[in-house]
Amino acid sequence: IAETSGTTINNMPIDTGRDSQGLITGAALQALIDPNYSLHWKTSAGFVDLTAQQVLGVASAVRAFVQACFNRESDLLDAVAAGTITAEMLEEGWPV
Template sequence: MVLLCPGWVHSDFVRMTMIKTCPPYDPATHRPVPDAFDEMPDGAGGVELVQRIEPIPLAEVRAARKEALAALRWERECSGITMPDGSFIATDDRSKTLLNGKYRTAEKYPERLHRWKGPEGEVTLTSGQVIAIGDAVSDYVQACFDRELDLIADIDAAETAVAVWAVDIATGWP
């Protein structure tokens, strides 16, 4: 960038070079201060503008980590489960809603057979099977929330931004 410094007359303009730089920083724990620079002479008659960097407040780092954690829990919660017999059960919200309705019907009518559409086509389930599937899905979803809540406690217990980012939110999921 070239800055022209005005003198008394147009022909007296002095040409000075200004260079903007930013020191290295960890964007997980620090951020540039908008429009805040320290001026440093560059030794050649110019000025180096060095971007000021500030630590991100711990509360903001925690909030960002918890937001990432909630997104990961949602992804895990909706990823589905595999039953002991090898069948896959979807756990997205629509599937859970439909299963909950079927579960209530199965409790009310234990002798009824229930036609269901699975990934491989139609299946017929006993009320006992519907209840077992519903219980497995419920247990799985609860385990996802339990994992999230345990990790939230770890994030809240971390005393520095570096410690917050060190909490491993990617492993240990059901």
């Protein structure tokens, strides 16, 4: 659930749901194809204008956020397997 809970990048609330991850990936691909690309991106706080470089930055930050969530989940599963999991661990260490 943490992976799809959203994050904030440069003061922009960014949806990290699976659909949004796909849209961000598509926008990043277009930004790679056309360095002059720009767009109006919809956030929960309203629309923002992003340049190709900013789109790539958002895509990179979202990818890092999702990977950090996966890494935390993996750490917790390792703790379960080792018998060292605690209730507190479930609330700690997640990216924001």
